[in-house]
Amino acid sequence: MSAYEQDVKYNLSESGVHPMLLSELLELKNGSLDELLATDINYAHANGRPELRENIAKMYEGATADNVLVTVGAIEANFNSLRTVLNRGDEVVIQFPNYMQVWGVAKNHDYLIKTFSLLEEKSWEPDLDTLENMVTDKTKLIAICNPNNPTGRIFREDEMDAIVRIADKAGAWILADEVYAGVEQKTDEQTPSFYGRYDKVLAVGSMSKAYGLPGLRTGWVVGPPDMIDQIWARHEYNTLSATMLSNKLAALALSEEVRPIVRQRARDYVRQGFPILEEWITRQNGNLRCVPPEAAAIAFIKYDLDINSTDLVIKLIKERSVMIVPGDHFGLDGFLRVSYGLPKDYLLGGLNAISEVLSKL
Numbered sequence: 001m002s003a004y005e006q007d008v009k010y011n012l013s014e015s016g017v018h019p020m021l022l023s024e025l026l027e028l029k030n031g032s033l034d035e036l037l038a039t040d041i042n043y044a045h046a047n048g049r050p051e052l053r054e055n056i057a058k059m060y061e062g063a064t065a066d067n068v069l070v071t072v073g074a075i076e077a078n079f080n081s082l083r084t085v086l087n088r089g090d091e092v093v094i095q096f097p098n099y100m101q102v103w104g105v106a107k108n109h110d111y112l113i114k115t116f117s118l119l120e121e122k123s124w125e126p127d128l129d130t131l132e133n134m135v136t137d138k139t140k141l142i143a144i145c146n147p148n149n150p151t152g153r154i155f156r157e158d159e160m161d162a163i164v165r166i167a168d169k170a171g172a173w174i175l176a177d178e179v180y181a182g183v184e185q186k187t188d189e190q191t192p193s194f195y196g197r198y199d200k201v202l203a204v205g206s207m208s209k210a211y212g213l214p215g216l217r218t219g220w221v222v223g224p225p226d227m228i229d230q231i232w233a234r235h236e237y238n239t240l241s242a243t244m245l246s247n248k249l250a251a252l253a254l255s256e257e258v259r260p261i262v263r264q265r266a267r268d269y270v271r272q273g274f275p276i277l278e279e280w281i282t283r284q285n286g287n288l289r290c291v292p293p294e295a296a297a298i299a300f301i302k303y304d305l306d307i308n309s310t311d312l313v314i315k316l317i318k319e320r321s322v323m324i325v326p327g328d329h330f331g332l333d334g335f336l337r338v339s340y341g342l343p344k345d346y347l348l349g350g351l352n353a354i355s356e357v358l359s360k361l
């Protein structure tokens with residue numbers, strides 16, 4: 001993605017909503033510009049400034065700042081959580097399809113990978129029977145992404161309970177990547193966290209997706225303090241800390257008065273964007289279909305055309321300067337991931353550019 005995303009005219013490959021301007025964020029609280037200008041551009045607390053960790057803790061029932069480590073994006077939270085819990089040869093069970101970072105890290109570090117699926121034919125319901133049979137005493141960690149990237153599927157309460165029960169039976173950790181919680185389509189209730197349901201949960205969040213602030217490069221992991229301290233030790237070797245400015249801006253965005261406004265902005269983008277995408281799908285001669293995502297700013301679309309998904313995406317980039325993500329990137333050729341949490345004209349411009357190529361196939 002990074003080879004093309006900065007150059008294309010229409011980038012419909014991002015998974016978060018359209019980013020906020022710095023001025024937009026600072027306008028949400030009086031005095032915040034002056035406060036920012038008075039920042040000492042020093043190292044921040046390596047584990048995150050207390051104010052930020054407290055604001056994050058408030059979003060997880062029963063958590064305090066001691067349960068929180070601030071990282072350079074959810075990507076670092078995932079990486080260092082895996083590297084702390086797992087050693088070479090350890091078994092990890094990964095939900096599939098998924099944001100493939102966990103799978104890639106597991107492969108690079110010689111963890112033993114097993115996968116359980118969300119089933120497209122059942123509107124992306126998880127195959128929990130397979131999970132139950134697959135998890136054994138050897139399983140050290142179950143990695144899930146909820147709401148899911150790329151499908152936008154949200155686990156039901158009974159599915160969450162089943163995953164916890166299966167993990168508990170094996171004594172396995174649950175690594176729950178929850179970066180899309182908060183941008184639900186049909187409800188203002190935020191997708192519940194796995195945190196607090198079981199003692200071996202590491203819940204990962206981020207400013208990037210549900211807040212539209214990816215350039216802050218700020219995420220976090222919430223878990224038991226002794227495990228958080230161990231992850232912190234690795235974090236300090238990898239990145240030391242998120243920047244002072246990011247810590248301050250993230251704390252502002254997550255403050256009680258500002259957070260609901262930033263959240264609503266992100267929800268408005270996904271709720272305005274999906275109907276546009278859905279209507280566009282109906283105009284593609286029956287070649288596309290999609291289980292409507294329940295959250296996130298992305299839709300995972302199945303296509304009925306005789307072309308490999310990566311070849312199709314390269315063609316779109318080269319011929320119309322529009323970029324989406326090939327199903328190949330998720331191990332599922334025949335699908336395309338398209339983002340829709342974008343300004344209307346930009347989204348329509350990108351979708352029309354895609355249609356021009358599809359209509360000739």
Ligand SMILES: Cc1ncc(COP(=O)(O)O)c(C=O)c1O
Pocket residue numbers: 015072073074075076099145149177179205206207208214217218219
């Ligand atoms: C599911 C998921 N987790 C983590 C990340 C990384 O997010 P961040 O920008 O917080 O590092 C992404 C980015 O696309 C993602 O989709």
